Amino acid sequence: MKKYAIIVAGGSGSRMRSNLPKQFIEIGGLPVLMHTLNRFKEAFADINLILVLPESQFDFWEELCQKHHFTVAHQLVKGGNSRFQSGKNGLAVIETDGIVAVHDGVRPFVSTDIIRESFEVAQVKGTAVVSVASKDSVRVNGQAIDRQTVRLIQTPQTFQASIIKKAFETEELSTFTDDASVVEFAGLEINLIEGSYENIKITTPEDLEWAEIILKRNA
Numbered sequence: 001m002k003k004y005a006i007i008v009a010g011g012s013g014s015r016m017r018s019n020l021p022k023q024f025i026e027i028g029g030l031p032v033l034m035h036t037l038n039r040f041k042e043a044f045a046d047i048n049l050i051l052v053l054p055e056s057q058f059d060f061w062e063e064l065c066q067k068h069h070f071t072v073a074h075q076l077v078k079g080g081n082s083r084f085q086s087g088k089n090g091l092a093v094i095e096t097d098g099i100v101a102v103h104d105g106v107r108p109f110v111s112t113d114i115i116r117e118s119f120e121v122a123q124v125k126g127t128a129v130v131s132v133a134s135k136d137s138v139r140v141n142g143q144a145i146d147r148q149t150v151r152l153i154q155t156p157q158t159f160q161a162s163i164i165k166k167a168f169e170t171e172e173l174s175t176f177t178d179d180a181s182v183v184e185f186a187g188l189e190i191n192l193i194e195g196s197y198e199n200i201k202i203t204t205p206e207d208l209e210w211a212e213i214i215l216k217r218n219a
């Protein structure tokens, strides 16, 4: 089985309000993106890594790789105007069949166990999407709902290649917030697997402080 991970890092990171794009900010002395790529390489030595970045950042990324002596092999693909378009660009370079994980470049603390489980479940069931329970109470439009019914969705979101490639042939909809929503729209069942509260998405400035804490805890 051929294994792919599309690491999407083509966004603008507006909520981080940082001049340096958030995927390049160092945690523990290493850019966020390198931590993320390392996790997938540790999970599977033979994985094919596809990194989606804005084309304008390609040269800077190459400089960073040299500076940090980062030698994990990966294919660079240019990002799109939305997460959907970035994912689609990544999928376009996958020609053969296999299993494809799509993962946010800014979730550097995904565990190798979770990555491996997502591939195993996707191989058997077609889809595997990482999620956690809500620790907080939840209201929708002001109305309290049973939080047992709520799952907070993370990445990786992992699929048989044929399933996700076909699903992404659709026109983009505003309801596509992640890859699971695209695949579900194509009529497939989404299998949720257990994620981790450590698998944070670095989105706003305080997430960088949490990131340093998580890194130290795992050292």
Ligand SMILES: Nc1ccn([C@@H]2O[C@H](COP(=O)(O)OP(=O)(O)OP(=O)(O)O)[C@@H](O)[C@H]2O)c(=O)n1
Residues within 6 Å of the ligand: 008, 009, 010, 011, 012, 013, 014, 015, 016, 052, 079, 080, 081, 082, 083, 084, 086, 087, 104, 105, 106, 201, 202, 203
């Ligand atoms: N056009 C886009 C938009 C988002 N992403 C990626 O999707 C992941 C999750 O998105 P988010 O954290 O929201 O990143 P941004 O869209 O960059 O952030 P913001 O919404 O704050 O601008 C990120 O790794 C981001 O780079 C992408 O590859 N291409």
Ligand SMILES: C[C@](O)(CO)[C@H](O)COP(=O)(O)O
Residues within 6 Å of the ligand: 083, 104, 153, 154, 155, 177, 178, 179, 201
């Ligand atoms: C894919 C995702 O990380 C799952 O939680 C999330 O939907 C990304 O959303 P964002 O608005 O691009 O941060």
